[in-house]
Amino acid sequence: MTPNIAAAKAALSHLDIETSAAAVKAKSRDFFWYSPVLKARLDNVMADFVVSPRTEADIIEILKTCYTHDVPVTTRGSGTGNYGQAMPLAGGCILHLRHMAEVKEVHPGRVIVEPGCLLKDLDAACQAHSGQEIRMFSSTWATATIGGFIAGGSGGVGSCTWGSLRDLGNIIRLRVVTMEAEPRVLELRGDDLARVSHAYGTNGIITELEMPLAPAYDWVQMFVATDDFYDAAALAEDLANEDGILIKLATVFEAPIAKDFFQRVAPYVTQDTHLVALMVAPHSMDGFETFLRRRPAAKVIYRSDTAEWARKPGLVFEYGWNHTTLRALKVDPSITYLQVRYGGTAQIKLIEEMRDALSPEVLQHLEVMREAGKVVFAGLSLVKFTTEERLDEIIRMHEEAGAMVFNPHRYTLEEGGRQTVDDRQLAFKKEADPKGLLNPGKMISWDVPDWDYTRMYSYAKIREVGRS
Amino acid sequence: MTPNIAAAKAALSHLDIETSAAAVKAKSRDFFWYSPVLKARLDNVMADFVVSPRTEADIIEILKTCYTHDVPVTTRGSGTGNYGQAMPLAGGCILHLRHMAEVKEVHPGRVIVEPGCLLKDLDAACQAHSGQEIRMFSSTWATATIGGFIAGGSGGVGSCTWGSLRDLGNIIRLRVVTMEAEPRVLELRGDDLARVSHAYGTNGIITELEMPLAPAYDWVQMFVATDDFYDAAALAEDLANEDGILIKLATVFEAPIAKDFFQRVAPYVTQDTHLVALMVAPHSMDGFETFLRRRPAAKVIYRSDTAEWARKPGLVFEYGWNHTTLRALKVDPSITYLQVRYGGTAQIKLIEEMRDALSPEVLQHLEVMREAGKVVFAGLSLVKFTTEERLDEIIRMHEEAGAMVFNPHRYTLEEGGRQTVDDRQLAFKKEADPKGLLNPGKMISWDVPDWDYTRMYSYAKIREVGRS
Numbered sequence: 001m002t003p004n005i006a007a008a009k010a011a012l013s014h015l016d017i018e019t020s021a022a023a024v025k026a027k028s029r030d031f032f033w034y035s036p037v038l039k040a041r042l043d044n045v046m047a048d049f050v051v052s053p054r055t056e057a058d059i060i061e062i063l064k065t066c067y068t069h070d071v072p073v074t075t076r077g078s079g080t081g082n083y084g085q086a087m088p089l090a091g092g093c094i095l096h097l098r099h100m101a102e103v104k105e106v107h108p109g110r111v112i113v114e115p116g117c118l119l120k121d122l123d124a125a126c127q128a129h130s131g132q133e134i135r136m137f138s139s140t141w142a143t144a145t146i147g148g149f150i151a152g153g154s155g156g157v158g159s160c161t162w163g164s165l166r167d168l169g170n171i172i173r174l175r176v177v178t179m180e181a182e183p184r185v186l187e188l189r190g191d192d193l194a195r196v197s198h199a200y201g202t203n204g205i206i207t208e209l210e211m212p213l214a215p216a217y218d219w220v221q222m223f224v225a226t227d228d229f230y231d232a233a234a235l236a237e238d239l240a241n242e243d244g245i246l247i248k249l250a251t252v253f254e255a256p257i258a259k260d261f262f263q264r265v266a267p268y269v270t271q272d273t274h275l276v277a278l279m280v281a282p283h284s285m286d287g288f289e290t291f292l293r294r295r296p297a298a299k300v301i302y303r304s305d306t307a308e309w310a311r312k313p314g315l316v317f318e319y320g321w322n323h324t325t326l327r328a329l330k331v332d333p334s335i336t337y338l339q340v341r342y343g344g345t346a347q348i349k350l351i352e353e354m355r356d357a358l359s360p361e362v363l364q365h366l367e368v369m370r371e372a373g374k375v376v377f378a379g380l381s382l383v384k385f386t387t388e389e390r391l392d393e394i395i396r397m398h399e400e401a402g403a404m405v406f407n408p409h410r411y412t413l414e415e416g417g418r419q420t421v422d423d424r425q426l427a428f429k430k431e432a433d434p435k436g437l438l439n440p441g442k443m444i445s446w447d448v449p450d451w452d453y454t455r456m457y458s459y460a461k462i463r464e465v466g467r468s
Numbered sequence: 469m470t471p472n473i474a475a476a477k478a479a480l481s482h483l484d485i486e487t488s489a490a491a492v493k494a495k496s497r498d499f500f501w502y503s504p505v506l507k508a509r510l511d512n513v514m515a516d517f518v519v520s521p522r523t524e525a526d527i528i529e530i531l532k533t534c535y536t537h538d539v540p541v542t543t544r545g546s547g548t549g550n551y552g553q554a555m556p557l558a559g560g561c562i563l564h565l566r567h568m569a570e571v572k573e574v575h576p577g578r579v580i581v582e583p584g585c586l587l588k589d590l591d592a593a594c595q596a597h598s599g600q601e602i603r604m605f606s607s608t609w610a611t612a613t614i615g616g617f618i619a620g621g622s623g624g625v626g627s628c629t630w631g632s633l634r635d636l637g638n639i640i641r642l643r644v645v646t647m648e649a650e651p652r653v654l655e656l657r658g659d660d661l662a663r664v665s666h667a668y669g670t671n672g673i674i675t676e677l678e679m680p681l682a683p684a685y686d687w688v689q690m691f692v693a694t695d696d697f698y699d700a701a702a703l704a705e706d707l708a709n710e711d712g713i714l715i716k717l718a719t720v721f722e723a724p725i726a727k728d729f730f731q732r733v734a735p736y737v738t739q740d741t742h743l744v745a746l747m748v749a750p751h752s753m754d755g756f757e758t759f760l761r762r763r764p765a766a767k768v769i770y771r772s773d774t775a776e777w778a779r780k781p782g783l784v785f786e787y788g789w790n791h792t793t794l795r796a797l798k799v800d801p802s803i804t805y806l807q808v809r810y811g812g813t814a815q816i817k818l819i820e821e822m823r824d825a826l827s828p829e830v831l832q833h834l835e836v837m838r839e840a841g842k843v844v845f846a847g848l849s850l851v852k853f854t855t856e857e858r859l860d861e862i863i864r865m866h867e868e869a870g871a872m873v874f875n876p877h878r879y880t881l882e883e884g885g886r887q888t889v890d891d892r893q894l895a896f897k898k899e900a901d902p903k904g905l906l907n908p909g910k911m912i913s914w915d916v917p918d919w920d921y922t923r924m925y926s927y928a929k930i931r932e933v934g935r936s
């Protein structure tokens with residue numbers, strides 16, 4: 001099965017197609033470099049051409065053409081994925097969705113939108129229409145697309161209230177085009193959503209999404225400082241457990257993250273300041289202030305509605321979620337991170353154990369989430385990277401203590417997750433992408449069904465230079 | 469301190485005042501008769517006159533006048549309180565708030581309203597203004613006032629998401645007039661709210677409220693049937709723990725409550741049908757249906773959006789909360805109820821224990837609530853009443869098993885609650901009602917500071933006939 005790139009390009013030449021090496025190279029990169037492990041492996045990956053459809057009919061034509069000519073297709077929203085989700089490992093076509101960004105319908109509690117719409121544009125449209133916004137978004141709100149968030153993300157700002165994207169009710173409907181001789185258009189709902197959400201575009205292209213909405217508020221963004229790490233953690237957890245106080249973000253940063261990595265915050269904190277970032281609904285501020293008065297150890301050092309800082313810090317959520325690592329990386333390129341699932345009633349004990357064993361090599365960055373109705377901490381711990389061996393050892397230490405780690409230093413669906421095949425996604429790929437042309441190399445179970453996960457998977461057909 | 473009723477009436481005669489025995493008697497009754505215990509004790513209580521202010525200035529004048537003439541004042545919203553909260557034990561003046569019902573301002577997430585506004589009118593105004601509604605309401609939504617709900621209620625429909633009225637953030641601000649020679653107008657926020665919320669109007673009259681709002685949706689109301697009680701309970705609990713599925717009500721009724729007491733539901737259930745009443749946001753129905761497919765034991769027998777019942781059941785929440793008892797009472801006047809706090813991780817075990825020991829003398833009616841961030845069951849168990857002694861024994865059995873009971877067969881603040889004085893309320897009464905004229909007899913700690921709660925409190929100055 002050798003791709004006939006030239007034939008595909010010729011057949012698609014009437015569309016918005018890019019073939020210059022510079023343009024193709026730029027669109028063949030996402031935030032994979034965020035991981036030192038992935039950076040070493042994916043730096044020279046490159047597609048052959050980029051095509052940007054304007055309609056679902058264009059997508060059908062592109063898929064049909066690439067199917068005929070055995071050309072791999074890797075879909076791209078904005079390319080902010082940081083596990084190399086959008087890296088075209090086998091070259092071929094980048095299907096770029098920037099032109100498909102229309103907000104089609106807004107109703108009470110839901111919106112229908114095209115996949116290429118930026119999260120921030122989607123929010124602006126819903127806000128303007130009827131004071132609504134999406135329930136949750138990745139901290140890349142300003143740059144990422146809704147399609148990329150659903151296909152490549154898992155949750156974020158808002159997950160402290162609404163849980164994760166995969167939870168029932170957080171996606172209503174996905175319209176998907178298959179990669180076959182005659183591409184089909186499917187409407188997926190309910191259990192079927194799990195086939196393509198968080199499947200990295202390996203088994204279908206999302207052409208339309210129906211998402212639930214929440215009311216849009218002028219969230220008060222805050223930084224709260226404490227001298228004790230556990231005061232900061234308790235504040236975030238307890239606040240999230242206040243049923244009458246509506247929040248959208250509660251993030252905890254161990255010292256000296258704020259001092260060392262948050263430039264605009266640094267003047268207001270010391271090396272020993274632990275920080276909590278919060279977004280609270282304006283009509284909950286009275287309740288929040290009452291809550292805070294009961295915790296004299298905590299001090300609000302920044303409030304977006306009354307800010308007196310000479311240099312404003314910008315959006316507070318752009319310090320949380322995966323942005324924490326990004327900020328740290330910019331100051332100290334040797335920093336990387338881990339995704340840790342604490343949870344359970346003993347979560348603070350577990351965090352304490354990890355802190356005692358590993359701080360400051362590993363610094364705690366905690367995000368409050370809801371999971372099965374309960375407030376839990378997700379850890380996006382900052383790690384001072386030395387070697388891959390030490391990183392693996394740190395992961396092992398977590399797992400031995402009972403903290404599950406989702407490895408962000410892997411580009412496959414399975415290794416970043418629970419290291420098991422998602423049968424629904426695999427079964428759907430067999431049906432919807434029989435030639436295995438969609439985002440090749442990302443679903444191990446497709447290529448090597450009996451992979452044992454003791455070592456890092458390396459896609460055999462990885463292609464390191466452009467062939468166009 | 470003998471009240472000079474005649475002088476007060478004369479001084480207030482330019483206001484909307486009623487003095488005819490029939491009118492005064494009608495407004496001297498609330499839903500106290502709901503409890504066989506209270507019915508026996510309060511049936512002949514009656515005020516001397518009713519005055520209905522139109523403005524806060526009127527209220528100040530009325531309080532000042534009654535203060536001068538030592539006339540007791542019992543405030544009345546709609547009189548739906550079922551613990552005798554609004555019964556004028558010492559006679560005197562009924563301050564009726566029906567004319568003060570204006571919705572003053574609606575903003576994103578909050579509303580400012582006068583106390584006499586009916587809950588349903590408040591919702592209609594917020595819905596019309598900007599698609600909003602109050603977070604929670606008593607099941608007496610159609611008839612009760614917002615002031616009465618705050619002063620006499622505790623939570624209800626919506627508490628499965630937002631917790632109770634007393635939780636931080638569920639009331640923003642109360643404006644209160646005191647009962648002094650020169651009445652003061654106070655604005656209470658934060659911790660100070662606890663002074664007057666759920667204080668039965670014993671220490672100040674609420675003249676304006678600022679309440680948080682949530683988005684208004686066209687909630688899908690449902691009845692779901694199961695053959696096993698624990699399937700029904702698990703369904704309600706698990707659904708409330710689905711973070712992505714937005715609900716406003718989840719109520720469980722043990723069989724044969726539905727068959728015996730819910731007339732319009734009866735044709736669709738059997739003597740053995742356990743029932744769950746639900747309100748689910750329309751945009752969460754896809755998620756809900758997926759959730760339900762995983763529970764083949766549960767069957768939706770009624771959906772408000774696709775209903776095919778010949779005789780519609782009306783609003784589903786009017787089967788839950790305190791309406792369950794009302795419906796049962798109408799069929800079997802010997803039914804009464806208990807308010808039980810289960811909660812904790814072993815709550816289902818506790819419920820099972822009570823059921824094993826007491827069903828069918830006590831039938832489980834459970835309401836899902838949020839408490840400190842967790843889903844818990846509040847029990848409003850139906851009790852086949854025989855004697856006061858047996859009722860006390862049933863309460864004791866609950867308490868010995870570890871289920872706290874809030875006794876709804878008492879008219880004082882303390883006995884219906886945790887049997888302790890709320891110091892904040894008492895302290896505020898000393899300051900705001902120095903003569904003890906506001907709703908006399910309802911705060912034991914005011915009259916008999918060292919009451920020991922081993923027997924039912926009986927207000928010494930209870931007055932059984934009208935004196936006007």
Ligand SMILES: Cc1cc2nc3c(=O)[nH]c(=O)nc-3n(C[C@H](O)[C@H](O)[C@H](O)COP(=O)(O)OP(=O)(O)OC[C@H]3O[C@@H](n4cnc5c(N)ncnc54)[C@H](O)[C@@H]3O)c2cc1C
Pocket residue numbers: 030031034074075076077078079080081082085086097115137138139140143144145146147148149150151152153154155156157199200201202204205206207321322323326439
């Ligand atoms: C600084 C930073 C912060 C981040 N914060 C978060 C966070 O808070 N939460 C979170 O979940 N993630 C986070 N991420 C990861 C990523 O940014 C998000 O998942 C983001 O929403 C992806 O959107 P995108 O448009 O950039 O998608 P891309 O990176 O372009 O694509 C992501 C994946 O989806 C596939 N895809 C894109 N569109 C479609 C489509 N229409 N149909 C099928 N497949 C498609 C791509 O092939 C790729 O596999 C972060 C990343 C960075 C670098």
Ligand SMILES: Cc1cc2nc3c(=O)[nH]c(=O)nc-3n(C[C@H](O)[C@H](O)[C@H](O)COP(=O)(O)OP(=O)(O)OC[C@H]3O[C@@H](n4cnc5c(N)ncnc54)[C@H](O)[C@@H]3O)c2cc1C
Pocket residue numbers: 498499502542543544545546547548549550553554565583605606607608611612613614615616617618619620621622623624625667668669670672673674675789790791794907
């Ligand atoms: C069938 C039924 C169902 C019910 N369901 C619920 C429920 O789900 N949840 C719940 O919490 N309760 C419930 N209740 C109790 C009661 O109906 C509610 O608390 C209701 O909201 C009270 O409103 P109201 O206007 O009737 O108040 P009223 O009965 O008139 O007054 C209640 C108390 O508040 C005081 N008060 C009223 N207005 C003011 C004011 N402006 N300032 C100071 N004090 C004031 C009164 O003096 C009285 O003590 C129920 C009762 C019945 C009969």
